[in-house]
Amino acid sequence: MNPISSETPFDDAFHRAAERHERAWVFIVLAMLAVLLVGTMFYVVFDYGIVTQGASFFRQPSAAMDEPAFHEGRVVQTGSNRYAVYMVGHAWSWSPGVVHVKAGSLVTFYVTSTDVLHGFEVQGTTINVTAMPGAVGKVEYRFDRAGTYYIICNEYCGIEHHSMIGRIVVDPKDNA
Numbered sequence: 001m002n003p004i005s006s007e008t009p010f011d012d013a014f015h016r017a018a019e020r021h022e023r024a025w026v027f028i029v030l031a032m033l034a035v036l037l038v039g040t041m042f043y044v045v046f047d048y049g050i051v052t053q054g055a056s057f058f059r060q061p062s063a064a065m066d067e068p069a070f071h072e073g074r075v076v077q078t079g080s081n082r083y084a085v086y087m088v089g090h091a092w093s094w095s096p097g098v099v100h101v102k103a104g105s106l107v108t109f110y111v112t113s114t115d116v117l118h119g120f121e122v123q124g125t126t127i128n129v130t131a132m133p134g135a136v137g138k139v140e141y142r143f144d145r146a147g148t149y150y151i152i153c154n155e156y157c158g159i160e161h162h163s164m165i166g167r168i169v170v171d172p173k174d175n176a
């Protein structure tokens with residue numbers, strides 16, 4: 001005898017109610033997961049600060065890429081408290097390898113690459129820009145505290161990726 005066919009009307013109603021209940025909980029759990037996922041994204045973007053606000057990219061015609069500033073790296077002081085840094089990533093180092101700026105300076109980085117993708121990340125700051133061949137990433141940052149900030153490559157770029165370290169040395173103010 002088939003046990004299902006022997007169910008009483010009460011058993012049947014019970015099973016249908018139980019299934020409704022289960023479906024409701026599956027829906028609640030999925031909704032919670034969606035809220036958690038979206039909430040985490042907002043947290044990473046707005047609170048954790050990993051995404052650099054104000055970073056932008058522009059395509060650079062190859063003629064402009066021939067500018068010495070873009071293939072050898074350069075630090076240009078553009079004002080009493082302002083610098084422009086032309087930062088180039090190549091396997092496996094940064095040019096310039098060491099950047100000196102004064103504390104309290106606003107620094108604009110123009111970041112590019114001569115070969116493959118590299119990740120331009122400055123530890124202890126919110127700077128995190130991809131260095132792309134044929135494009136220039138732009139990001140601004142104010143270095144208020146004196147000290148050494150390490151540049152690391154956070155985009156795997158080959159066998160010596162881990163040694164791709166540069167330094168930004170923020171010197172104390174003259175009158176400090």
Ligand SMILES: [Cu+2]
Pocket residue numbers: 118119153154155156157158161162164
């Ligand atoms: Cu790398």
